[in-house]
Amino acid sequence: MSALVDVTVTERDVDVSFEVADGETVALLGPNGAGKSTTLSVLGGLLRPDAGRIVLDGEELTGPGTWVAPHARRTALLAQDPLLFPHLSVLENVAFGPRSTGTGRRAARAAAEHWLAEVDAAELAGRRPAQLSGGQAQRVAVARALAADPRLLLLDEPMAALDVAVAPALRTLLRRVLADRTAVIVTHHVLDALLLADRVVVVEGGRVAEQGPTSEVLSRPRSAFAARFAGLNLVSGVATPDGVRRPDGLLLHGTAATGDHPTPGSPAVAVFRPSAVAVHREPPGGSPRNALAVVVTELEPLGDIVRVRAGELAADVTVASVAELGLAPGSDATFVVKATEVDVYAQ
Structure with missing residues (x-):
C-alpha cells in the first residue's frame, strides 16, 4: 500500500x-x-x-x-x-x-x-x-x-x-x-x-x-538536524574548488564526496565526525588547513570519551584531555580538523 x-x-x-x-x-x-x-x-x-x-x-x-x-x-x-x-x-x-x-x-x-x-x-x-x-x-x-x-x-x-x-x-x-x-x-x-x-x-x-x-x-546529512541526529558535524555555505565557504567568510577545506561534485558558488555542506576533531585552547602553530575558533557550550560524557559541544559543532576527546585543557562551558577553544576528514556535498 x-x-x-x-x-x-x-x-x-x-x-x-x-x-x-x-x-x-x-x-x-x-x-x-x-x-x-x-x-x-x-x-x-x-x-x-x-x-x-x-x-x-x-x-x-x-x-x-x-x-x-x-x-x-x-x-x-x-x-x-x-x-x-x-x-x-x-x-x-x-x-x-x-x-x-x-x-x-x-x-x-x-x-x-x-x-x-x-x-x-x-x-x-x-x-x-x-x-x-x-x-x-x-x-x-x-x-x-x-x-x-x-x-x-x-x-x-x-x-x-x-x-x-x-x-x-x-x-x-x-x-x-x-x-x-x-x-x-x-x-x-x-x-x-x-x-x-x-x-x-x-x-x-x-x-x-x-x-x-x-x-x-x-x-551524508545535508541538514543541520540530520547531522546532529547522526552525531556528525555539518557546516553550511557555498561550494569552492577547495571546500565550503561559510557566510562569515571562513573557508573549510575538504574534498567532494564520491559522486557528488557541487558547482562552485552553489549551496554546499561540509561534514566531518567529532572523532576527527582535535581541540586546542590556543590556535596551534603550523597553519593547519582547518582551524575553527569556538566557545565551548557543553561537555557531554559518552562512556570513555567526552563530547565537547560548541554550538552546532562537536569534538570527541578523552576525559584526561578535558582536564588537561581545563575545558568548561564558556571556554574559548580551537577545533582543528584535517581537510582529508571533511566531505563536501551539494545541498
Missing part, C-alpha cells in the same frame, strides 16, 4: 510533501515542534489540513471536497501511551481492532489470538491493562494495531515512555512486524531510524528539509 502526502496546516505552519512506497517504513525526524506529530495526525484523519491531498493505495483520503473519516481509513496509530481499554481483557482489547472494521466476533478473536502470539504476549490474554508492565502493555498495543489489518501503520514515538531496559525488546519486535509493511514512524532515537526505517524524512520548521534512504541521510 503506497501513500502520497502533500498537506498544509496553516495554524501550525506545517507544509510537507513526501511519499511512502508499498511495504516501506519511513521515519519522520526533526526537532520538537517541527510538525512530525501534526503530519501523523493528518495521515490518521485526526486533524484536517487546510489544503493538500493524502492518497493511500490510489484512494484519496483527503483532498478538495474529499474527507474520509478516521475509522474508515484503515490506518492504525500506535502512540507513546498504549491507550488500552481498562475495562477489557487483553484479548478483548486486541479483538477490538478487527471488530471496529466490521469483522465478526469469532474471526476477531482468532485474529487477536494470532497477533498476541506474534508479539509474544499470548500468556497475557486474560489479564486487564492494570496488571501489565509498560513493555507488556505496548506489546498488546502493537498486537491491537496489527489485528485491524491496517493499510498504513502510524507510530508516534512508541518507545518514548518505556524503560531503557525494555525498549530494545520492543524495537526488535517492531523490526520483525514492520517487515514488508507500509508504515510511518516518528522517533527521536537514532537506533529506531537505523533499525526500523527504509527511508527518513527530516522535518524542520514545518517543512521537509531532507529525505532519502536512511543510511544515506545519516552518513
Whole structure:
C-alpha cells in the first residue's frame, strides 16, 4: 500500500510533501515542534489540513471536497501511551481492532489470538491493562494495531515512555512486524531510524528539509538536524574548488564526496565526525588547513570519551584531555580538523 502526502496546516505552519512506497517504513525526524506529530495526525484523519491531498493505495483520503473519516481509513496509530481499554481483557482489547472494521466476533478473536502470539504476549490474554508492565502493555498495543489489518501503520514515538531496559525488546519486535509493511514512524532515537526505517524524512520548521534512504541521510546529512541526529558535524555555505565557504567568510577545506561534485558558488555542506576533531585552547602553530575558533557550550560524557559541544559543532576527546585543557562551558577553544576528514556535498 503506497501513500502520497502533500498537506498544509496553516495554524501550525506545517507544509510537507513526501511519499511512502508499498511495504516501506519511513521515519519522520526533526526537532520538537517541527510538525512530525501534526503530519501523523493528518495521515490518521485526526486533524484536517487546510489544503493538500493524502492518497493511500490510489484512494484519496483527503483532498478538495474529499474527507474520509478516521475509522474508515484503515490506518492504525500506535502512540507513546498504549491507550488500552481498562475495562477489557487483553484479548478483548486486541479483538477490538478487527471488530471496529466490521469483522465478526469469532474471526476477531482468532485474529487477536494470532497477533498476541506474534508479539509474544499470548500468556497475557486474560489479564486487564492494570496488571501489565509498560513493555507488556505496548506489546498488546502493537498486537491491537496489527489485528485491524491496517493499510498504513502510524507510530508516534512508541518507545518514548518505556524503560531503557525494555525498549530494545520492543524495537526488535517492531523490526520483525514492520517487515514488508507500509508504515510511518516518528522517533527521536537514532537506533529506531537505523533499525526500523527504509527511508527518513527530516522535518524542520514545518517543512521537509531532507529525505532519502536512511543510511544515506545519516552518513551524508545535508541538514543541520540530520547531522546532529547522526552525531556528525555539518557546516553550511557555498561550494569552492577547495571546500565550503561559510557566510562569515571562513573557508573549510575538504574534498567532494564520491559522486557528488557541487558547482562552485552553489549551496554546499561540509561534514566531518567529532572523532576527527582535535581541540586546542590556543590556535596551534603550523597553519593547519582547518582551524575553527569556538566557545565551548557543553561537555557531554559518552562512556570513555567526552563530547565537547560548541554550538552546532562537536569534538570527541578523552576525559584526561578535558582536564588537561581545563575545558568548561564558556571556554574559548580551537577545533582543528584535517581537510582529508571533511566531505563536501551539494545541498
